[in-house]
Amino acid sequence: xxxxxxxxxxxxxxxxRAVDDFSITVTDxxxxxxxxxxxxxxxxxLRMIGGFEKPTYGSMTIDGEEVIHLPxxxxxxxxxxxxxxxxxHMNVFKNIAFGLKLRRLPKAEITQRVEAVLDLVGLKGxxxxxxxxxxxxxxxxxxxxxxxxxxxxxxxLDEPFASLDQHLRERLREEVRDIQQRLxxxxxxxxxxxxxxxxxxxxxxxxxxxxxxxxxKPAEVYRTPATPFVAGFIGQMNLISGVVSEGEFGHSAFNxxxxxxxxPATLAVRPEALxxxxxxxxxxxxxxxxxxxxxxxxxxxxxxxxxxxxxMMPTADEWSSMQQVDLVPGAFALYRDNAAIYxxxxxxxxxxxxxxxxxxxxx
Amino acid sequence: MAETLTIPRGxxxxxxxxxxxxxxxxxxxxxxxxxxWAFTEVWRYPNVVPQQFGxxxxxxxxxxxxxxxxxxxxxxxxxxxxxxxxxxxxxxxYAFARMTFPGRNVLFFxxxxxxxxxxxxxxxxxxxxxxxxxxxxxxxxxVLIQLVGTLxxxxxxxxxxxxxxxxxxxxxxxxxxxxxxxxxxxxxLPQAGPTIAAAVLLSFVGTFYETxxxxxxxxxxxxxxxxxxxxxxxxxxxxxxxxxxSVLLWVPSFIALLFARRIIGGxxxxxxxxx
Ligand SMILES: Nc1ncnc2c1ncn2[C@@H]1O[C@H](COP(=O)(O)OP(=O)(O)OP(=O)(O)O)[C@@H](O)[C@H]1O
Ligand SMILES: [Mg+2]
Numbered sequence: 001x002x003x004x005x006x007x008x009x010x011x012x013x014x015x016x017r018a019v020d021d022f023s024i025t026v027t028d029x030x031x032x033x034x035x036x037x038x039x040x041x042x043x044x045x046l047r048m049i050g051g052f053e054k055p056t057y058g059s060m061t062i063d064g065e066e067v068i069h070l071p072x073x074x075x076x077x078x079x080x081x082x083x084x085x086x087x088x089h090m091n092v093f094k095n096i097a098f099g100l101k102l103r104r105l106p107k108a109e110i111t112q113r114v115e116a117v118l119d120l121v122g123l124k125g126x127x128x129x130x131x132x133x134x135x136x137x138x139x140x141x142x143x144x145x146x147x148x149x150x151x152x153x154x155x156x157l158d159e160p161f162a163s164l165d166q167h168l169r170e171r172l173r174e175e176v177r178d179i180q181q182r183l184x185x186x187x188x189x190x191x192x193x194x195x196x197x198x199x200x201x202x203x204x205x206x207x208x209x210x211x212x213x214x215x216x217k218p219a220e221v222y223r224t225p226a227t228p229f230v231a232g233f234i235g236q237m238n239l240i241s242g243v244v245s246e247g248e249f250g251h252s253a254f255n256x257x258x259x260x261x262x263x264p265a266t267l268a269v270r271p272e273a274l275x276x277x278x279x280x281x282x283x284x285x286x287x288x289x290x291x292x293x294x295x296x297x298x299x300x301x302x303x304x305x306x307x308x309x310x311x312m313m314p315t316a317d318e319w320s321s322m323q324q325v326d327l328v329p330g331a332f333a334l335y336r337d338n339a340a341i342y343x344x345x346x347x348x349x350x351x352x353x354x355x356x357x358x359x360x361x362x363x
Numbered sequence: 364m365a366e367t368l369t370i371p372r373g374x375x376x377x378x379x380x381x382x383x384x385x386x387x388x389x390x391x392x393x394x395x396x397x398x399x400w401a402f403t404e405v406w407r408y409p410n411v412v413p414q415q416f417g418x419x420x421x422x423x424x425x426x427x428x429x430x431x432x433x434x435x436x437x438x439x440x441x442x443x444x445x446x447x448x449x450x451x452x453x454x455x456x457y458a459f460a461r462m463t464f465p466g467r468n469v470l471f472f473x474x475x476x477x478x479x480x481x482x483x484x485x486x487x488x489x490x491x492x493x494x495x496x497x498x499x500x501x502x503x504x505x506v507l508i509q510l511v512g513t514l515x516x517x518x519x520x521x522x523x524x525x526x527x528x529x530x531x532x533x534x535x536x537x538x539x540x541x542x543x544x545x546x547x548x549x550x551x552l553p554q555a556g557p558t559i560a561a562a563v564l565l566s567f568v569g570t571f572y573e574t575x576x577x578x579x580x581x582x583x584x585x586x587x588x589x590x591x592x593x594x595x596x597x598x599x600x601x602x603x604x605x606x607x608x609s610v611l612l613w614v615p616s617f618i619a620l621l622f623a624r625r626i627i628g629g630x631x632x633x634x635x636x637x638x
Contacts, residue, residue, distance in 0.1 A: 052534055072534065072538050073540045081535060083531050085531035085532045085534070086535075087532055087550055089556070099539030103540065143535075147539070
């Protein structure tokens with residue numbers, strides 16, 4: 001239970017800005033996911049909180065106390081590494097007990113606390129096992145137990161399940177979420193899997209090249225992404241570039257009315273918000289491919305300029321390749337200069353671009 | 364490249380057989396001859412097999428005071444040199460493996476330099492210096508010269524061992540509250556343990572058999588086992604003295620080998636030492 005304040009933290013590795021002017025306040029018992037592509041600075045940020053890297057600028061406080069100058073062993077943080085980093089020359093019990101022994105606790109208390117935490121992570125009776133006698137998922141549970149047993153104020157997880165298969169990952173992240181909520185432990189969870197972030201986080205931080213793109217609740221990140229990068233990174237998204245002129249976003253295939261100033265812009269619409277209508281005669285585009293997922297169908301539509309959009313429809317039955325279709329966007333957003341400038345919750349039906357202006361809108 | 368390494372099935376591997384024969388000739392044959400001599404009482408030309416076997420020369424050799432004092436001395440020397448070498452080299456190796464400091468690479472390769480030149484020339488030069496320091500013919504003089512001989516593998520092998528220890532393991536130990544010193548003692552050292560044990564063993568056995576330095580610096584006051592054996596072989600008409608001593612000298616390397624099998628075998632390198 002603790003509050004973490006990070007203010008204007010920057011980390012330079014030579015000329016690389018691994019983390020660039022990052023700030024956040026994580027409150028008591030909150031689980032924040034750091035999400036971003038490879039090299040976006042997630043691990044660097046986490047390692048700075050754990051004390052393994054020193055920020056070039058900025059400050060970090062835990063419960064109001066500056067921790068920047070403390071080495072890892074003096075910080076009230078517990079870190080779980082992607083590679084679990086269990087000590088292979090000790091058995092499970094000794095791995096978990098090591099930190100308690102360093103704190104010179106009585107033997108009976110150590111045993112009791114190790115047993116309790118083994119029970120918590122679902123590994124009752126595994127104490128005598130050697131670490132290489134465990135499966136990948138069990139090893140990560142031990143690594144988690146090793147941190148949890150010390151009751152850290154802040155729990156740091158750096159892609160703890162990245163090396164595990166999909167099913168195990170889903171199960172373990174739910175277990176971690178349960179444990180985190182039961183212990184009400186302030187947690188930072190690094191991942192580059194958006195489904196992981198969406199399913200466990202109280203808030204998501206989207207990072208790109210060391211900079212914050214958005215900090216918001218999962219639903220908000222999904223529904224109202226702050227930048228085209230976030231829009232494209234979380235979930236599936238159609239991003240269409242075009243030009244706004246006289247109150248209409250124009251693309252070679254269609255125009256949509258929008259209330260923004262003239263200039264270039266990017267339109268973002270999710271597949272589930274993009275409905276199709278069979279066209280009478282020549283439509284805005286034609287069906288390129290139909291993928292039936294059982295619960296829904298994904299239709300790839302090709303526009304006359306060769307660009308492809310995805311549309312999610314309830315069934316695959318009505319659609320076939322080469323069929324002429326019209327597009328009906330529901331909710332969409334418009335971005336300019338890396339920021340949202342317009343959002344439409346219910347779409348106004350688009351107008352097919354008059355054939356004489358085709359190809360000139362983008363020019 | 365791989366196909367050149369596999370031996371075609373069903374064909375006789377002539378180079379391999381030839382290699383095995385040469386190996387047996389140069390290693391096994393002399394061993395058998397020396398081993399036979401050690402248990403021989405009478406063996407005159409032109410007989411292929413000794414006329415009379417017996418343990419007479421074992422009694423004679425083992426009842427000599429100079430043999431026992433040489434053995435004790437050799438064991439003392441090897442132990443002292445190995446302990447000193449470990450105390451000096453292991454922290455240094457850790458520093459080389461984990462830290463960056465000015466002159467690191469130059470210093471690192473200087474350990475190799477000691478072995479890059481003809482050893483005997485170097486020894487003579489050192490002997491000249493030791494003469495000034497009154498170290499010739501003393502125990503500590505020999506310790507010093509043999510210590511230099513162990514530096515190479517007591518630095519290079521442990522450096523490799525420390526470097527291969529997963530840094531995340533060390534960081535995880537810091538994370539649960541261990542100081543850097545504690546991390547070295549409880550995580551890094553046990554992880555690198557099997558490899559380092561091999562280096563220590565190599566250092567012990569190498570020191571035990573070292574003759575050039577021991578002879579050049581130690582003579583005449585300090586006579587180690589190998590030096591004594593050479594003296595026997597050179598000066599005595601009785602072949603058996605030398606033969607018995609060589610058989611005796613196999614014992615430490617044999618024990619070392621068995622010990623090495625125990626610690627190095629069984630995947631210990633991958634696992635680290637159990638603790
Ligand atoms: N010790 C280091 N020295 C130099 N550059 C580094 C170091 N550690 C990280 N970097 C650089 O900092 C940037 C951020 O790296 P970081 O490991 O934080 O990314 P990440 O988001 O964790 O990526 P991944 O998802 O691949 O783990 C990268 O450009 C990386 O090359
Ligand atoms: Mg990372």
